[in-house]
Amino acid sequence: MTAGITIDLADPVPPYEQIRRQLSSLxxxxxxxxxxxxxxxxxxxxxxxxxxxxxxxxxxxxxxSGLIESRRRNGTVVVGPPAVPNGQAGADAAVIAAVDRLIRTARAAGLRDDTLIDLVRGRLTSKLEP
Incomplete structure (x- = not known):
């Protein structure tokens, strides 16, 4: 399980938040x-x-946030992703497909994963119109 979770102590994001983000994404x-x-x-x-x-x-x-649940005898289990409003499931699938295309394009261009994440984070914080 920890193969998908990593901590970068040089990252200004606190380690607990790095874990939360990674598990939430998974x-x-x-x-x-x-x-x-x-x-x-x-x-x-x-x-x-x-x-x-x-x-x-x-x-x-x-x-x-409703993603996991701690149970005494069963440990901590995934409850599931956040519920999506009716009609939005297709939109989520489209977004995931677009992200997959972005990752393939970035890798083909030789971009490192952390650079791509920084690029996306920067674009998210800019004031783009929907």
Whole structure:
């Protein structure tokens, strides 16, 4: 499970937020399906070499957003991606397809993944009209 989760200590984004973002993305695109069990807080923290409280905070925020649920005997499981309003599921699929095309184009152009993410983040924060 930790193969998909990485922490960049040089990144100004706090480690708990890096974990939250990565898990949220994996759940939203369906890589982590509803019912999937997440590692325990302690095991993920040990695998990543960070404090257990950091992972616990990420899990708490994911639980508050309705993406995961902590169950006493079953551990922490994925509940599912956020519910989409009626008629929007096709739009989500179209966006995922567009993102996949963007990734393929960026890789063909030799862009590194972190550069692509920075580019998208920068464009999101600019004031683009819908």
């Amino acid at each position: 759940i939203t695109v369906g890589v982590l399906a509803p019912g999937s069990r997440l590692p325990t807080v302690r095991s993920l923290a040990a695998d990543l070499g960070i404090a257990a409280g950091t992972v616990a905070r990420a899990y708490k925020e994911l639980e508050q």
